Ligand SMILES: [Zn+2]
């Protein structure tokens with residue numbers, strides 16, 4: 138029997154081997170017809186981490202009648218999103234469960250079991266545990282992809298910051314001596330003194346809360362960024378953002394003799410990169426007792442507004458310019474490296490695709 142393509146109605150379909158199934162493929166438009174069960178068989182075998190795919194059981198929203206007819210039943214097919222949260226459009230026959238897939242959707246359909254698996258984590262609902270954690274710690278809970286590699290560099294940075302603090306932070310005299318020599322002062326640095334403070338200030342913290350807050354955020358965004366970039370590049374960009382933060386602070390107030398310490402500027406740079414590459418992640422935000430998952434854009438947008446308000450109110454004790462400078466540097470790096478990072482991380486590219494819808 139010769140089958141005319143339901144997609145373009147132009148050409149006859151030819152048998153094509155696709156992940157272990159013999160399916161019908163149009164040589165004109167590239168569309169593919171899957172008889173009942175064939176799509177499940179192909180996806181189960183496509184090395185996606187799911188060997189029991191049941192597409193018909195997890196179809197997403199129905200979008201109405203398709204312009205196409207089922208090649209077997211000759212009835213009008215229905216347009217569906219492939220699954221909730223993954224808005225790839227496919228044509229499905231409700232009588233025989235046949236599926237027609239356009240050529241440009243094919244690769245995305247093949248990856249769907251993998252997307253589904255990761256969406257389960259990303260779309261997880263806030264639990265009592267996440268609420269209690271944030272209520273007590275005032276720190277956000279992250280919903281993101283699990284890094285494929287162990288974030289060794291992030292651990293090293295955490296250990297270094299914590300060990301250095303333990304070395305001086307519990308004694309006021311030692312703290313004064315350390316800050317005199319290793320904290321950054323704009324006026325001092327511009328006069329050519331303590332040039333190493335450009336680096337050393339990033340590894341010092343004013344008190345335990347300052348350290349804990351910074352280290353928590355470093356851990357939350359650092360593991361994913363290190364996974365995406367690789368260890369050396371991650372460290373390089375971390376330091377670069379720290380320098381950008383210091384530069385912003387020096388330019389904003391070159392005559393200042395107030396010592397600046399902290400990893401906040403470098404970490405603010407990580408926020409910028411995370412915002413651009415991890416669109417699909419969520420961070421919880423808590424307003425008194427109301428907790429909500431926010432996109433990185435919304436979360437760091439609010440963070441930026443707080444910093445700008447702090448700047449305008451001329452608050453003492455926080456280097457707002459450094460935060461903003463580091464963040465802007467991170468955004469610029471994030472934009473510049475986006476296509477390379479997506480190329481190097483197919484999973485990240487997949488989850489960043491506009492078809493992926495995150496439930497917040
Ligand atoms: Zn066709």
Ligand SMILES: [Zn+2]
Nearest residue numbers: 207210230233
């Ligand atoms: Zn049919």
